[in-house]
Amino acid sequence: MDPEVSTSKTRIAVLGAGSVGSAVALCLILNPVSSEVVLVDPNTAIRDAQVKDLGDATTYHGAVGGGGVRIRGGTHKEAGQCDIVVISAGAKQRHGESRTDLLGRNLAILKSATNDMKPFREDTVILIVANPCDVLTYFAQKYSGLPKGQVIGSGTFLDSARLRGILSEKIAVDASSIDAYVLGEHGESQMVAWSCVTIGAVPLDQCLPPNVTLDRKAIARETKDKAAKIIEAKGATAYGIAALSASICKSILFDQRNVRPISHWVDELGCCLSLPVVLGRRGIVRSLNMPLHQEEKELLLKSASTLKDFIAQAKEV
Numbered sequence: 001m002d003p004e005v006s007t008s009k010t011r012i013a014v015l016g017a018g019s020v021g022s023a024v025a026l027c028l029i030l031n032p033v034s035s036e037v038v039l040v041d042p043n044t045a046i047r048d049a050q051v052k053d054l055g056d057a058t059t060y061h062g063a064v065g066g067g068g069v070r071i072r073g074g075t076h077k078e079a080g081q082c083d084i085v086v087i088s089a090g091a092k093q094r095h096g097e098s099r100t101d102l103l104g105r106n107l108a109i110l111k112s113a114t115n116d117m118k119p120f121r122e123d124t125v126i127l128i129v130a131n132p133c134d135v136l137t138y139f140a141q142k143y144s145g146l147p148k149g150q151v152i153g154s155g156t157f158l159d160s161a162r163l164r165g166i167l168s169e170k171i172a173v174d175a176s177s178i179d180a181y182v183l184g185e186h187g188e189s190q191m192v193a194w195s196c197v198t199i200g201a202v203p204l205d206q207c208l209p210p211n212v213t214l215d216r217k218a219i220a221r222e223t224k225d226k227a228a229k230i231i232e233a234k235g236a237t238a239y240g241i242a243a244l245s246a247s248i249c250k251s252i253l254f255d256q257r258n259v260r261p262i263s264h265w266v267d268e269l270g271c272c273l274s275l276p277v278v279l280g281r282r283g284i285v286r287s288l289n290m291p292l293h294q295e296e297k298e299l300l301l302k303s304a305s306t307l308k309d310f311i312a313q314a315k316e317v
């Protein structure tokens with residue numbers, strides 16, 4: 001951790017005061033990472049009501065070194081001067097819609113929000129959470145003009161957490177001791193890097209409990225479909241992505257160098273998608289080259305090709 005970093009000097013802006021944005025803000029209050037959280041939404045009635053509600057949660061939760069996190073409403077311009085901008089602004093999927101169905105609506109929102117935030121501080125990191133996450137990350141890099149490594153997406157961090165949770169139940173090992181990654185698109189073309197799954201450095205196949213066999217296809221499908229199942233029942237997902245977004249903010253602000261599957265620009269593949277990266281104060285420190293099997297490499301290429309098609313088809317306003 002960078003000893004120079006202190007929560008007393010740092011600000012995180014959250015764009016979008018809806019289900020996800022407010023849950024991100026709550027996580028940042030309960031597990032303080034910065035001294036201030038600035039909520040931004042053109043719907044100022046919702047924004048201010050969320051600020052009041054969240055303000056009640058700050059009372060007994062002091063930041064590191066004392067003093068509570070300050071939550072307040074703010075403008076896009078102010079967001080451009082924050083250490084991190086988490087972008088959850090945009091439409092969410094209705095039952096039966098895919099993430100990519102949101103592209104037209106959310107690209108327009110992203111463009112106007114990014115223009116409204118300019119000029120950015122030169123060290124601001126943008127974290128895209130709104131969907132379709134990977135395609136929006138590509139366009140946020142283009143619109144913001146910030147170095148590509150500073151504009152990232154939550155990507156398959158959430159899918160990887162879901163995969164670890166499912167594996168944890170099947171093999172009765174705590175999820176935090178399972179190293180397993182979903183790669184590629186945060187969406188339909190995602191793939192599981194099965195050849196690299198380890199438990200305490202032991203390859204998965206070599207440490208299954210007796211009488212346990214894993215149906216890998218079914219597990220990958222359950223991982224991918226988890227969001228749709230939740231959306232069908234309650235209309236949205238929010239808590240998982242909020243906790244993980246707050247943890248990404250912590251990795252960045254405290255220069256923690258954690259390895260996470262995060263959506264970022266991958267030169268060889270010509271798009272933004274998730275591969276494990278080292279996260280630091282300026283976003284991506286470096287990408288890690290996973291020793292994937294040939295068929296996994298092909299699935300990753302297919303995911304990249306799907307994403308490039310979406311980028312090519314996107315109608316910019």
Ligand SMILES: NC(=O)C1=CN([C@@H]2O[C@H](COP(=O)(O)OP(=O)(O)OC[C@H]3O[C@@H](n4cnc5c(N)ncnc54)[C@H](O)[C@@H]3O)[C@@H](O)[C@H]2O)C=CC1
Binds near residue numbers: 015018041113236241
């Ligand atoms: N990456 C991931 O794993 C996840 C992504 N999401 C995505 O997050 C996004 C937000 O979802 P919810 O919070 O449930 O939606 P919501 O509808 O509850 O909130 C969206 C908010 O964005 C605001 N907004 C619109 N234009 C804006 C602008 N220019 N600047 C700032 N705010 C603006 C709206 O006024 C609204 O309050 C959706 O695209 C959803 O698909 C949701 C869950 C997980």
Ligand SMILES: CC(=O)C(=O)O
Binds near residue numbers: 227
């Ligand atoms: C909505 C969404 O992208 C998710 O929960 O994975």
